[in-house]
Amino acid sequence: NTHVLGTKFVGIVHVQALDTRTTLPPHVLSDKVFGTHGDAVNIASRFRDCSFGAATLSPYPNTNTNTTTDDSSSSSSSDGVFQATLQENVTNMDFLTLQNTLVDHLFPPLGEIPADLDFLLFCMPPGTTRDGSLKWTATSFSDSPISIVNDIACISVGVHAFVFGINMNLGFSDDTSGFMGGGTVADDAPLKCYDAANSWQLGWYRYLSMHRDPRRSLEGRLVGVADYQFANTNDVVLARIDASSSDLNYYIVFNSKSGINRGTEFGGDEILVTTRNASMITLVGTVTPGNDLVVHNYDGGRAALVVSSWELDATASPAYAMVSITVCGVFCQVRSRFRMYFS
Numbered sequence: 001n002t003h004v005l006g007t008k009f010v011g012i013v014h015v016q017a018l019d020t021r022t023t024l025p026p027h028v029l030s031d032k033v034f035g036t037h038g039d040a041v042n043i044a045s046r047f048r049d050c051s052f053g054a055a056t057l058s059p060y061p062n063t064n065t066n067t068t069t070d071d072s073s074s075s076s077s078s079d080g081v082f083q084a085t086l087q088e089n090v091t092n093m094d095f096l097t098l099q100n101t102l103v104d105h106l107f108p109p110l111g112e113i114p115a116d117l118d119f120l121l122f123c124m125p126p127g128t129t130r131d132g133s134l135k136w137t138a139t140s141f142s143d144s145p146i147s148i149v150n151d152i153a154c155i156s157v158g159v160h161a162f163v164f165g166i167n168m169n170l171g172f173s174d175d176t177s178g179f180m181g182g183g184t185v186a187d188d189a190p191l192k193c194y195d196a197a198n199s200w201q202l203g204w205y206r207y208l209s210m211h212r213d214p215r216r217s218l219e220g221r222l223v224g225v226a227d228y229q230f231a232n233t234n235d236v237v238l239a240r241i242d243a244s245s246s247d248l249n250y251y252i253v254f255n256s257k258s259g260i261n262r263g264t265e266f267g268g269d270e271i272l273v274t275t276r277n278a279s280m281i282t283l284v285g286t287v288t289p290g291n292d293l294v295v296h297n298y299d300g301g302r303a304a305l306v307v308s309s310w311e312l313d314a315t316a317s318p319a320y321a322m323v324s325i326t327v328c329g330v331f332c333q334v335r336s337r338f339r340m341y342f343s
Contacts, residue, residue: 003203004055004168008118010034010044011060012081012154013102017090020125023151029123030079032155032187034059041188043160049260050193051204052228060117082106091127095136098128099148113145119164120145123154137185140166155187161194170198173281176265177255177272180281183265191263193225196253197276200238208237217326222271224256227318235318239325243299248275250284250295252307256319269314271321273307287323288312303327 012029014022024032031037034044034057044057059080084106090098099122104111113120128150130136140147140163147163154160161179173181178195199205205228210218218239223231231237239252250273255261257268271287273295285293289309298305304327311322 003201003206005051005203006054007056007058008047009060009116010057010080010119010121011117013106013120013122014081014083015090015098015102015123015125016083016085017088017125018086019089019091020127022123022125022154024123024154026081026083027079029154030059030081032157033057033121033160034080036079039188041157041191043157043164046157046161046193050225051202054204055202057119062114090125093128095124095128095130095139095148095150098124099146103146117145119147119167121154121160121163122146122148124148124150126151138163140164142166142169153185156185157188158182158184158186158190165194165198168202169279170194170201171276171279171281173198173274173283175267175272175274175283177267178264181266184263189263190265192261192265195274195281196238196251196272197249197274197281199225199253200240200251205237208235210236210239211242217324217328219324220322222252222254222321222323223318224254224258224261224320226256226259226261227320230318235320239323241305241325241327248277250275250298250305251281252323252325254312254319254321254323256314258314258319269312269319271307271309271312271323289321298327 012033014026014029031039033042035042047055047057084102107113136150137153138149138159145167149159165180170180173195175181176183178192180198184190208231221235223235223237228237241250252273255264255267255270255272257264267286273284273293275282275284284295287293287307287309289312292308295305306326308324309321313320
């Protein structure tokens, strides 16, 4: 999986059929994705703010394409929005069937999505179905630009972040500290970023990310993502610890509930420890001063991973947590409770 950096282009599909149409007009859809008409919180602002400008989303410039199902259909463009007018009924049509029809006619003659279109967001009209049900929210595909969202859910920054995350091959999470664990479905919320493991993959904080040899201890100051730009060269935003005989990676982050991450929905102002294997991110536990986390089955049970903290200040600038991360045996685990294994 590669980092996601630089400018990425997004196209939005608005559908007008004979019997129904996407509820939000094209200029509103553009506003909800890019902020083109003044909307302050959207997926483009989340990418920009959470990456500190390392990754940006821009409207796809070439949305003037032929979207015909017959000679009387038409298309036009508005700030990155494909406006598809179809001369047929689509109520009770399966959303994948409609999506395939739209792709074929958006990009004739072969239905091939342009290589420079990084994200293609279909905002389907009300009345389409998924597995025969009208009650569905969204779906997305990895290694693909395609995301499909059910009508009014296209206002939600959280939905956009989740489906785009799948497009970027990010892992699903079992907690709601970041976007890939789900959470609130609303217009301008939640104000949070991606979790530690997915942030590592994205490469947005690469200059303060630390990949440690698991046989050596690490002590230092963890700074929250929201204060990335205020951290000094000795601070760490993300720490990753790899087990030598396992495919599990451990990620450690101070989940500061402030600034760009003030809407995190789990573990605010706590140290979070997660693992990742393949496509799933699992919470191992949380750490606060005086409450160590000991992972007894680290590295296939050959050792223990101990994460401790003796100081945490969520009101400081930057907000921080002092941590110690060690791989050791039983004796070291006991010592960790008294913070006596400083190097």
